[in-house]
Amino acid sequence: MEKMIHVENLVKQYDRAKTPSVKGINFDVxxxxxxxxxGPNGAGKTTTISILTTTLxxxxxxxxxxxxDIDKEAKHVRENVGIIFQQPSLDPQLxxxxxxxxxxxxxxxxxxxxxxxxxPKEYRKRVLELAEIIGIQDALFKPIKKLSGGMQRKFEIIRxxxxxxKILFLDEPTQGLDAVSRRGLWDYLNTVRRENGxxxxxxxHYIDEAEHVDRVCIINQGLxxxxxxxDLMKQNLLKQEVILDSDNRLALTNELxxxxxxxxxxxxxxxxxxxxxxxxxxAKLKTKLTLLKMQEPTLEDxxxxxxxxxxxxxx
Numbered sequence: 001m002e003k004m005i006h007v008e009n010l011v012k013q014y015d016r017a018k019t020p021s022v023k024g025i026n027f028d029v030x031x032x033x034x035x036x037x038x039g040p041n042g043a044g045k046t047t048t049i050s051i052l053t054t055t056l057x058x059x060x061x062x063x064x065x066x067x068x069d070i071d072k073e074a075k076h077v078r079e080n081v082g083i084i085f086q087q088p089s090l091d092p093q094l095x096x097x098x099x100x101x102x103x104x105x106x107x108x109x110x111x112x113x114x115x116x117x118x119x120p121k122e123y124r125k126r127v128l129e130l131a132e133i134i135g136i137q138d139a140l141f142k143p144i145k146k147l148s149g150g151m152q153r154k155f156e157i158i159r160x161x162x163x164x165x166k167i168l169f170l171d172e173p174t175q176g177l178d179a180v181s182r183r184g185l186w187d188y189l190n191t192v193r194r195e196n197g198x199x200x201x202x203x204x205h206y207i208d209e210a211e212h213v214d215r216v217c218i219i220n221q222g223l224x225x226x227x228x229x230x231d232l233m234k235q236n237l238l239k240q241e242v243i244l245d246s247d248n249r250l251a252l253t254n255e256l257x258x259x260x261x262x263x264x265x266x267x268x269x270x271x272x273x274x275x276x277x278x279x280x281x282x283a284k285l286k287t288k289l290t291l292l293k294m295q296e297p298t299l300e301d302x303x304x305x306x307x308x309x310x311x312x313x314x315x
Contacts, residue, residue, distance in 0.1 A: 002067075004167050004199040005029035005052065010061035012047050020059070021047045023222035029215075031166075034193065034200045036210035039219040040307060045203050046171070048219065052201070053083055053169055066166045079107070082160030086172040088152055092145035096155040099144060100127055103159045116141070123162075130158045133195065134188040150181025154188060161192065167199045168192075174206060182206075207300040216299070218306055225310045234302045242278045244269045245291035252287045259284055270295075 005028060012022040022044045029035045039045045050056035052065060054074045063070045066080040090099045097116050104123060105112040113119045116127075131137040134154055144152055153173065160168060170189075174182040186209065192198055202213065210216055216233055218226040226233055245268040246252040256263045256271060261281065263271045268291055273281060278294060 002031040003028045003064075004031050004033070004066055005035075005201065006062070006064045007048075007052070008062040010048070010051065010063060011059045012044075012051060012056070013059045019222070021222055022051075022219075024061070025219065025222070025224050027217050027224060027227055029167075029199060029201060032193070032197045032199055033215060034202070034213040036202045036204065036213040036216045037219065038203070038207065038210060038216060038303060039225075043219045044222045045219060049169060049171055049201070049203060053081055054078060079163070080166045082163070082165035082168045084153075084156050084160050084168070084170050084173050086175060088149075088156070090144045090152055090156060090159070093143070095141050095143055096147065096152075096158075097127060097140045099155065100159045100162055104162045107163045109163055126162060126164075127158070130161060133191050134158075134184075148181070150177050150184060153177060153181070153185055157185075157188065157192070161196075161198070164196070165198070167201060170200060170202045170204075172204055173202070174204065174209065182209075207303050208298070211299045218303065220307055220310045223310075225306050230299050233306070234297050234299065236302075240274070240278070240297060241270050241272045241295040242281060243291065243293040243295055244271060244285075244289055246287050246289050248287060252285070252289075255285060255287050268293075 007025060007027050009024045009026060010022055011020050011024050013020040025048070037045055037048065047056065051058045051070070052063060054070055054077050065077040068076040068080065070077050090096075094102070101112070101116065101119060101123075104110055110120055110123050116124065127140070128137060131140050136151060136154055139147055139151055144155070147155070174185055177185065189200065193200060202210065204210065211230055213230065215228065216226065216230050217224060244252060249265070249269065252269055253263065253265065256269070261271055261273070263269055271281060282292065
């Protein structure tokens with residue numbers, strides 16, 4: 001499978017900064033992959049994504065995007081990427097379609113025409129198809145300022161996809177959206193990925209949004225702290241927990257202590273385990289249980305653990 005993003009020994013040293021913001025990082029993103037790039041504020045996320053999208057120069061290292069070198073072939077790189085910025089970037093005085101039209105013409109795809117109907121058939125078909133995928137074609141010609149934040153975000157995605165990029169960069173795409181809009185946005189993005197095979201590069205502070213990505217990469221203090229699947233990330237660091245209880249809780253906790261099992265008592269008795277299975281724990285217990293529940297660690301649990309172990313902030 002082709003590497004859509006290749007980063008090798010990437011360094012960014014800002015003027016007057018004592019240490020580099022990005023310290024020789026390496027990673028690859030494959031074609032069609034959903035890649036989450038996570039890290040606390042100041043870890044180097046924004047610097048890295050700015051370099052990858054050619055809006056910031058690097059100090060040293062090698063970076064290729066869709067096979068093009070970001071220094072020697074910056075124009076080709078820009079032709080192959082779509083970007084959804086952290087802050088809304090649509091012109092509120094224009095309609096949704098006018099924003100998309102200006103973007104397409106700035107990319108050199110078409111000569112500008114003053115109305116949608118005067119634009120080439122290929123453009124009109126592409127816009128309508130993208131709007132139909134998410135079911136927002138009825139709002140296509142409405143002024144941006146009259147649309148909800150969630151609806152505006154969806155049109156930003158259409159705008160970023162109009163030139164059929166190979167890679168879509170999403171920088172905090174759901175910031176400021178309510179839960180319903182967030183879910184709708186992700187449903188749409190997954191549909192786009194299925195339809196077009198687009199590679200997605202995501203940064204987000206909502207760690208739960210990265211639960212179902214193909215790969216997670218954590219940057220902390222300018223260095224890569226982890227690069228792998230969400231499942232591997234959870235397995236590497238976190239002990240799983242089994243939640244138990246009994247009418248005779250004292251007998252249960254005494255038995256766990258005798259077995260050498262660490263545990264804590266909250267609303268119930270929580271037993272973390274790593275080198276033993278929950279079934280083995282339960283099989284050894286003689287105290288009658290009134291509650292047995294498996295508690296799987298979340299990606300956010302693992303993320304916080306990684307940051308704590310690598311000396312970073314957790315927010």
